[in-house]
Amino acid sequence: MSSTSSCLVTKLSHYVSLSQADCARLATLEKAERTFDAGHEVYQGGDENKDLYVVKHGWAFSYTDLPDGRRQIVKIHHPGDIIGFPDVALKHATTTLRTVEDVCLCPFPKSSLDEILRESPKLSALLLSIALRDQVVLIDVLRAMGRMSAQERVSYMLLDLISRLRITNPGMTDTIRLPMTQSQIADYLGLTNVYISKTFIRMEEDGYIHRDQNRLQILREDAMIELTDFHDRYADMDTSWFPQD
Amino acid sequence: MSSTSSCLVTKLSHYVSLSQADCARLATLEKAERTFDAGHEVYQGGDENKDLYVVKHGWAFSYTDLPDGRRQIVKIHHPGDIIGFPDVALKHATTTLRTVEDVCLCPFPKSSLDEILRESPKLSALLLSIALRDQVVLIDVLRAMGRMSAQERVSYMLLDLISRLRITNPGMTDTIRLPMTQSQIADYLGLTNVYISKTFIRMEEDGYIHRDQNRLQILREDAMIELTDFHDRYADMDTSWFPQD
DNA sequence: CGTCCCTTTGATCCATTTCAACATTCGTGG
DNA sequence: CCACGAATGTTGAAATGGATCAAAGGGACG
Structure with a gap:
C-alpha cells in the first residue's frame, strides 16, 4: 500500500514530515475498509465506544439530538478526517454518525493510539495538535453561533x-x-x-x-x-x- | 513541594493514578507563580504564543471579540485548569485571557510538553484525553448555543x-x-x-x-x-x- | 456621601421561527 | 422513457423570543 493512497497521510504530512515508520503506523489504521450508503447511521450516541474511523471518501456528519427532537450537527467530516476522536476520552459515544452520501470508512480500535503514544513521540505530538486545533475550530464555530x-x-x-x-x-x-x-x-x-x-x-x-x-x-x-x-x-x-x- | 499543594495534580489524579515521577513532572509546571488583579488582561488574541498557565486560584475566562465589539466568552477557567492549551497547535493566541477576580497563575513554556511526550506515554495519554474531553464539552456548549x-x-x-x-x-x-x-x-x-x-x-x-x-x-x-x-x-x-x- | 459599576424594569423593535402551501428535483419502478 | 411519490427547496403571513434603548435602583468602595 503506497502512502499516496492514504488520505490520512496526505492530510497529516501537510503539517510535518513523517518518517517511513510513522507513515507505516498510520497506514495500518486504514487497513480495514467499510462502505455505507447515503443517509446511513454508522453508530449512535450512547453506543459503547469501540472504533475510530478514517474517512476514505464521501461526506458524513456527527450530531446530537435533544430529547424533544431539536438537532445540532457538531462536525462535518471529509476525506482524511478522523471520526470519533473526541469520544476517545469517554466510555460511550456522545454523538451519532450519519453519512451524507455514499461513504467509505476505515475503522480502527482505540487501542491503536496506545501504540502510537508509546512508540512515536512525534506522531503523538501531531495527534495532540490535531485535537487542540479542532478545539480552536470548535471555538470559532461557537463564536459564530453565539454572536x-x-x-x-x-x-x-x-x-x-x-x-x-x-x-x-x-x-x-x-x-x-x-x-x-x-x-x-x-x-x-x-x-x-x-x-x-x-x-x-x-x-x-x-x-x-x-x-x-x-x-x-x-x-x-x-x-x-x-x-x-x-x-x-x-x-x-x-x-x-x-x-x- | 508536596503533591497536595498542586491543583493540577489533584485534578489529574482524579482520573488515573500517577507515578512519583509523573507527579514531579507536573509539579515543575507549577514552579513559577504570578498574581493578577481582578479584571486584568493577561494576554491578548494575536499575541505570540509563549506560555501556558495552570490556575492556582481565582477565576478567569478566555474570549474573542468580533471587529464591531460583539464578544464571545469561550471558556471559564477554574483552579487546576490548564489555560491556553488549544493555542498550542497554533503560532498565535486565538483568545484573550481576562481575570474575573484576583488570580494566581503558574506560567510554563510550551516546550515542557515536549518532555512529557518523550518521557511519559501515560501522561501524554492523559493530556490527550483532557484535550479530547474538552472537545466534548465544547460540543455540549455548542449544542446549548445552537438549540x-x-x-x-x-x-x-x-x-x-x-x-x-x-x-x-x-x-x-x-x-x-x-x-x-x-x-x-x-x-x-x-x-x-x-x-x-x-x-x-x-x-x-x-x-x-x-x-x-x-x-x-x-x-x-x-x-x-x-x-x-x-x-x-x-x-x-x-x-x-x-x-x- | 458621591461615584461607578452592576442589576432591574418597561417599552418597543426586529431577526428568526413557525406554519402552511406550493414548486421543484430526484430516484424508482412500471 | 415516462409517471409517480417522496424528499427538498421556496414563498408568504403571522407569531415570538430575545435584542435594544433608556431610565431608575442598589451596592461597594473611596
Missing part, C-alpha cells in the same frame, strides 16, 4: 469548508460541491431550513455566491472573510516544539 | 459549573459562588445582560434557583438536568486504553 447573524454564519461555514477542502485538494479554486441539504445546514448553524433558504437567496442576490445544482461558487471571498473576521486554522500549525524522532 | 432557549442555556451553564467544581472540591453540595457579572454570563451564553437578568429572575420565581449576593443555590438540579439533557463529562473518563508506565 453572528444568519448570513454571517452561512458565510463562516462556507469559508471553513473551502479552507478544509483546500488542504487535501490544493487545486481547488472557489467552487465547492455541497451535498448537504438545507435542513442539515440549518442543524449545523443553529437555524431553520426555511431561513437557510432565504439567506442563500439573499446572498445570491447580493452577489456573494452563485448556486448551481449542489455546486456552490464563492464570488466575494474577501468580503466574506472580512464580514466574519475569518481565520484559516488549517493552513498551518505550530510544529516547532515537536519532539524529534 | 437551547435562554433558560435552558443558563441551566446548562450552572450544571456544568457545579460539575466541574465538584471534581476538585468533593465537599460541594448545591451552592456555588458565581463571581461573574451578568454581562459576562451573557457573553458566555450568546445572550444580552438584560435578558440574563430577566431569566435569572424568572428561574428564581419558578423555584429553580436561589440567589444571595454572588452565591447561587441550585434548588431543582434534577429538573434542570432533565430540561437540558445534561451529561457530566468530568466525573469519569475512559482510561482503560492508556499505556502503562
